[in-house]
Each structure stands twice: as structure tokens, then as C-alpha cells.
Amino acid sequence: xxxxxxxxxxxxxxxxxxxxxxxxxxxMERAVAASGSExxxxxxxxxxxxxxxxxxxxxxxxxxxNLLPNTSGVRTAKEAVFAAELAREALDTNWLKLEIxxxxxxxxxxxxxxxxxxxxxxxxxxxxxxxxxADPVFCKQLEEIGVAAVMPLGSPIGSNSGLKTRTMIEIxxxxxxxxxxxxxxxxxxxxxxxxxxxxxxxxxINTAIAIAEDPVRMAEAFRLAVEAGRMAxxxxxxxxxxxxxxxxxxxxxxxx
Amino acid sequence: MSFTEIYKQYDWDEIKTQIYEKDASHVLAAxxxxxxxxxxxxxxxxxxxxxxxxxQMANLSHELTQKRFGKTLQMYIPLxxxxxxxxxCIYCGFRNNNKIKRITLTLDQIMDEVKVIxxxxxxxxxxxxxxxxxxxxxxxxxxxxxxxxPYFSHISMEVQPMEQVDYERLIKLGLNTVLVYQxxxxxxxxxxxxxxMKSAFFYRLETPDRIGSAGMHKIGLGALLGLDDWRAxxxxxxxxxxxxxxxxxxxxxxxxxxxxxxxxxxIEPRVIVTDKDLAQMICAYRIFDxxxxxxxxxxxxxxxxDNAIKMGITSISAGSRTEPGGYTADTGxxxxxAINDNRSPDEIACMxxxxxxxxxxxxxxxxxxx
Numbered sequence: 001x002x003x004x005x006x007x008x009x010x011x012x013x014x015x016x017x018x019x020x021x022x023x024x025x026x027x028m029e030r031a032v033a034a035s036g037s038e039x040x041x042x043x044x045x046x047x048x049x050x051x052x053x054x055x056x057x058x059x060x061x062x063x064x065x066n067l068l069p070n071t072s073g074v075r076t077a078k079e080a081v082f083a084a085e086l087a088r089e090a091l092d093t094n095w096l097k098l099e100i101x102x103x104x105x106x107x108x109x110x111x112x113x114x115x116x117x118x119x120x121x122x123x124x125x126x127x128x129x130x131x132x133x134a135d136p137v138f139c140k141q142l143e144e145i146g147v148a149a150v151m152p153l154g155s156p157i158g159s160n161s162g163l164k165t166r167t168m169i170e171i172x173x174x175x176x177x178x179x180x181x182x183x184x185x186x187x188x189x190x191x192x193x194x195x196x197x198x199x200x201x202x203x204x205i206n207t208a209i210a211i212a213e214d215p216v217r218m219a220e221a222f223r224l225a226v227e228a229g230r231m232a233x234x235x236x237x238x239x240x241x242x243x244x245x246x247x248x249x250x251x252x253x254x255x256x
Numbered sequence: 257m258s259f260t261e262i263y264k265q266y267d268w269d270e271i272k273t274q275i276y277e278k279d280a281s282h283v284l285a286a287x288x289x290x291x292x293x294x295x296x297x298x299x300x301x302x303x304x305x306x307x308x309x310x311x312q313m314a315n316l317s318h319e320l321t322q323k324r325f326g327k328t329l330q331m332y333i334p335l336x337x338x339x340x341x342x343x344x345c346i347y348c349g350f351r352n353n354n355k356i357k358r359i360t361l362t363l364d365q366i367m368d369e370v371k372v373i374x375x376x377x378x379x380x381x382x383x384x385x386x387x388x389x390x391x392x393x394x395x396x397x398x399x400x401x402x403x404x405x406p407y408f409s410h411i412s413m414e415v416q417p418m419e420q421v422d423y424e425r426l427i428k429l430g431l432n433t434v435l436v437y438q439x440x441x442x443x444x445x446x447x448x449x450x451x452x453m454k455s456a457f458f459y460r461l462e463t464p465d466r467i468g469s470a471g472m473h474k475i476g477l478g479a480l481l482g483l484d485d486w487r488a489x490x491x492x493x494x495x496x497x498x499x500x501x502x503x504x505x506x507x508x509x510x511x512x513x514x515x516x517x518x519x520x521x522x523i524e525p526r527v528i529v530t531d532k533d534l535a536q537m538i539c540a541y542r543i544f545d546x547x548x549x550x551x552x553x554x555x556x557x558x559x560x561x562d563n564a565i566k567m568g569i570t571s572i573s574a575g576s577r578t579e580p581g582g583y584t585a586d587t588g589x590x591x592x593x594a595i596n597d598n599r600s601p602d603e604i605a606c607m608x609x610x611x612x613x614x615x616x617x618x619x620x621x622x623x624x625x626x
Contacts, residue, residue, distance in 0.1 A: 020326055020328075021322075021325070021326020021327060021328060022326065022327060022328075022614060023327035023328075023612045023613055023614055024609060024614050025614070044621055045409075045618070045619055045620050045621045045624065046616070046618060046619055047618070048618060049621075073620065073621065073624055074624055075506060079623075079624055082623055083621070083623060083624070086621075086623060102505075102506045103505055103506065104473075104474075104506065104507070104508040104547070105501070105508075105547040106547070158323055158324055159323075160323060207323065207326065210326050210327065211322045211323060211326060211327060
């Protein structure tokens, strides 16, 4: 079994899911179930942490599904740390998707604040999964301070534009000692498969499933695509060539 | 360059002419573009030439809105605190010439209103007053925020323009959003706003800058529909937005579309903005800016609201009363404008769900942003 090990936890699914933008909590629950995902994010701003019967949380209490609270909406490290502590207490998990985006339009991550918050949260015992730009050096810095995985974006959140950062993601995958989760911008199962073929450890999908006409079937399509992409990666794709390699004009003299 | 300087580079009549001169080819060019549209595209989308493309615009607007905001609709409710007003805006029920009973709610009265609003399920409240520094000034607002902060995670305000330091003080107490509508960007502004502080056009025009400089999380803009040419007013709103979002990059922006409604002692609309016009406007803003929040109030009819949510609207009020104390007592005659959709918040939420959307009551946290 090709399991993903993340912070010493085993996952048989490499598809993580976001839970925003669904037409109802019931639809979200059905899509999560169809995706086979075992790790789903929950925006702290959407749930009522004081309410043990919160409707969104109630719909996510599914067997085998772990909650990954996210800090969506915070704009500074200070706010992120505070939100993380609230989540840990209310949801009884020390896992955290750290996202800090002061730009409310494209929701792009702020690396200065993310690094600051990640350092503090790791020290406080959190399992930190930071959402970041596809910046290979920054990924190494985060790895050094002890985050559990890096989550670079494929393109801006919700853009459904696919792997626009492909070149940088290839470097990140090549250099990383911790799991690499492609977190944003994947708009179609084919793009999820592409990320997995490249060697990403997992992908996180939300918008593409939530706004599909049939989110449940789309969730299943992503499940299959992620499995197919992973299988292709493990089976080692043949390398592509753009021209014939029959003759060796530069080195054939050595054989003469 | 300040927005006043930018604004002065454009002539209202010239802009209006340019909008009316757009033809179908301009509209098609704006529609077929990939990515962001510019102010020239906005002109085409707002022009009479775009009217035959309304269904196409609505489809694009629907698609862009779902991509960015999902199948969700944000719920909010206004809480009118005071109808005292030193302005004399000739279209508003609160104008100081109007001989209506004036009240400013006490903190106890506000708590009674809050209890009713909370029983409806709201977590986002919009505080509204006329302009009366004596009875509803910064100290009053601070008291109100301290009082209601524990009950709402998102608090918005639609009150008189203030100074930057005032906004800073209110942010510290949990204020998230300020709405300040220019009403009209046109030359007739003074005709509609003959008295009080509101007659100072440029002070009002620069209010979003003071709010943005204070670090407010969200700013709402809008023109009052029914005063002057809506196409030109919408274009100037777009100009204002473009300026603001580059300068205050951490701030979110929303646009509202208040259409003039009947009220006691006010003028009839000077121009009629039809449902078709309003639909075109909503779609034009969405296509112009994918990230813009678009809000619709109970000024609009049941039929229009039910259909507008699929055309690009992202937030909607429900169960609104526009008179101070209206949630606890039926005072009737005090209201700012007549409500056009009298359904309860529950009924609105059911309608939203039946359209395939999730009504979102909470989308912020009390602990964020302070």
C-alpha cells in the first residue's frame, strides 16, 4: 500500500479537501465522502467554536476523516497564532493549516508573517502545514524550522488555472525532505493527476469540487485522478524526447 | 495623487458621452477578454450597447462569482441607531426638514434590538445612523461597539464621514467595515445635498481614503440610483475602486446598488433605473472586478432579489427594519425608506437554499483583526 506519512500519521488517500464554497453542508459532506479524503480543512472563521453542535463541524464528523483547521482570514502572525490556539482547544487537534494572506483579493500568502507564525507554532507543539508561494528557498527554510509539510500554490486560490508554478514546484519536490502538497489553483482532475505524476505527495482541492455542477461526482473524479497520477509516478513515466536520438554526431568518433 | 486630483481629470458629461458612444464591438471585446477588465471595458459593459448582451453578461457574471465566492451568500442585517440628521438630502426620509419623530437609541434599547436580531440568527450587523455628531458621534459609537461586540463577529457601519483617528479608534473596538456612498459623482451633487456636512462633496469623496489609511478591513462604495445617469455614476464608482484597491491593498471592497425608494417628504427619482438596468449594472461590476463583493438590500423586490443572487450578488440583507427601534416596536413612520421585501430572515434563507446556495451567517471571527 502506497501510504502517505505526514507527521507520523498514515494516510491512504493523497487527496486533501477544502470545505468552503459548497451549496450546503449536506452537499459538502457527500462530496467529502466521495473523495475518500482523510484530511479536510475547516475555516475557523466559518465555524462557531463555542458551539459544540456547529452545523459545519457536525457534517464533517465522518469515519476516517481528520479535521485540519485553517487560519483563512488572518492577516498577521499574531492573529494566526491566536487563531491556532483557539482551534486547538475547540477542535481538539494540534494540526493546523497556516495561511496568512493580507491581500483579500488574490489571497496570496505573506511569507514574512508565515515564517514568523510557523516558528512560534512549531515551538508550541503544533503540526504546521503552511500555505505558501511556490518558492523553493522558502520551503527549505520552513523545513528547517520544523513544519510537517509545505503547501505551495499551483496558481492563486480559486483560480482553477492549474500548475502555473510548475517549474518552481519541480524544484521544490526535488529538494524537499518533507511532503509537498499542492494546495491551490488546481481546477480539473487532469491537473491533479499532473501534480501527482510530477511527484507531489498530495493535492488539496476545494473550488473545483465545490462549484462543479455535480460536486459528488467531481470529488470522485479527483479521487481517481489523484490515484492515477500517483500510480504513474510510482511506475516511472518514460522521459519525453523532442527529437530522434539514433545517431550521436558529437560522440560517434569515439567508437571509430 | 489624491482621488480628488484624479477625479478632476475627468469631466462628467464627457464620460457620459463616451459611454453612450460605445457599440456592440466594444461590448464583445470586453466580454471575450481573459482576466481583468479595465475602465474602458467597464464603459462598454455599462453602455446602452450592452443591453442586448444581458443574458451573456449574466452567465459570465454567474460563473465568475461562483468561482471566487462559491455557492454561498453572506447574510447581514441593518440596525438603525438614530434618525437624527443635520443634513437635508432631498431624497432621504431622515432629512432635517422632515417633521418626523427623532430618536437615538439608548444602550438599553440597543440591547433589546440586538436580542431580536440574534434570535434571527445573524452574526453580521450593519449599524446605521443619520449625521448627528451631538447624539451619535464617536463617543456614542465607541459605547455601542463595546456593548455589541460580544454578540457579533462582523460589525459594519454606515454613518457620517469621520476623521482617520476616529476610524482607528473604532477598529480597536472591533469595527470591520465602513460603507460610505458618494450618492452621485455628478455635477448635480449640490442640488441633492443642499445642507449640512454632506454638502461638502470633496470631504465625502476622500472619506474612503481616511478609512483605508486607518486600516479598515472592508470599505463599501456605491451611488444612489435615481439621482443622475446611473451609467456614468457606476463608471465613476469603478474609477474610485480602481484607485482605492491599489492604494489600500489589504482592504476588501464592496459595492451596493441602493435604488431610490419612496419615503416621507422626499423627491421622486429624477431618473428611472429599471430592473434591467440594475441587472446590467450588477453584471458589469462583476465582470469588471471578479473579487468585488456585491450587496443587495431589502429596497429591492422579492422577484428581483430572488433572481439577482445568481447574477453576481454575494451578500444580502433580510428581515430589515429601517427605523431605529424597529425590531422591538412597530414605529412605522420613522423609517428611512420603505422596505420592498418583507420576508423573514428564515424565509430568505430557505429561498437561498432552494436556489442551490448556502446562506452564510458567520464568515469572520471575533478574534480576528484586532
